[in-house]
Amino acid sequence: MLRLDHLAVSGETLSDAVVHLENCLGVETVPGGQHPHFATHNRLIGCGAEFYLEGISIDPQQPSPAYPRWFGLDQFTGRARLTNWIVACDDLDRACATLGPGYGKPIDLQRGDLRWRMAVPESGVLPYDGFAPAVIEWSGSEHPAPKLPDSGIRFSTLVIHHPNAQQLQAQITPYLSDDRISFQTGPAALVASFETPHGMKKLT
Numbered sequence: 001m002l003r004l005d006h007l008a009v010s011g012e013t014l015s016d017a018v019v020h021l022e023n024c025l026g027v028e029t030v031p032g033g034q035h036p037h038f039a040t041h042n043r044l045i046g047c048g049a050e051f052y053l054e055g056i057s058i059d060p061q062q063p064s065p066a067y068p069r070w071f072g073l074d075q076f077t078g079r080a081r082l083t084n085w086i087v088a089c090d091d092l093d094r095a096c097a098t099l100g101p102g103y104g105k106p107i108d109l110q111r112g113d114l115r116w117r118m119a120v121p122e123s124g125v126l127p128y129d130g131f132a133p134a135v136i137e138w139s140g141s142e143h144p145a146p147k148l149p150d151s152g153i154r155f156s157t158l159v160i161h162h163p164n165a166q167q168l169q170a171q172i173t174p175y176l177s178d179d180r181i182s183f184q185t186g187p188a189a190l191v192a193s194f195e196t197p198h199g200m201k202k203l204t
Helices: 014-025 070-075 092-099 165-172
Strands: 003-010 030-035 040-046 052-058 081-088 105-111 114-120 134-138 154-162 181-185 189-196 199-203
Touching (some): 003 070, 003 154, 092 114, 092 134, 165 181
Parallel strands (some): 081 134
Antiparallel strands (some): 105 114
């Protein structure tokens, strides 16, 4: 089974992603770190013991890799926005075999003392124009969420808008049972809502 793990906001710069996150939700991000394999970096918001938010971008201080970056960041342009939803599993190899080759092959990754495996397509772009979920398997019991300061924010809902939303839903929902996640046919976009200390807020 799959379970929602975290959401990612992309920006042309990390500052862009951070400003968008903080303006939408009214809380500050905290330092994350660098991802040497993909030459990206991030900042984070803790949302309880099992969920977090990530602002991510290409890191200009690291040399560009000889292969596409994850989350389609090599093609990313425009305003910072919610671009990716990431689901966790306990057996990434099995999940990849079940979902199909478009979701990518497992890659071993690390940031500081965190270790995980993630399925990343060779193109760097996930199916459904990048709106299919990325799939992650954390190594051991380590997870970022419990290590982060609790912002007081709690995830409420995620709506995946896409012209082929029903097809994506049919592919994913047999393995992901979460009433907070829904699919709607329309122009591609992700819209998440959160309970915050300042009331309900939306992240787009």
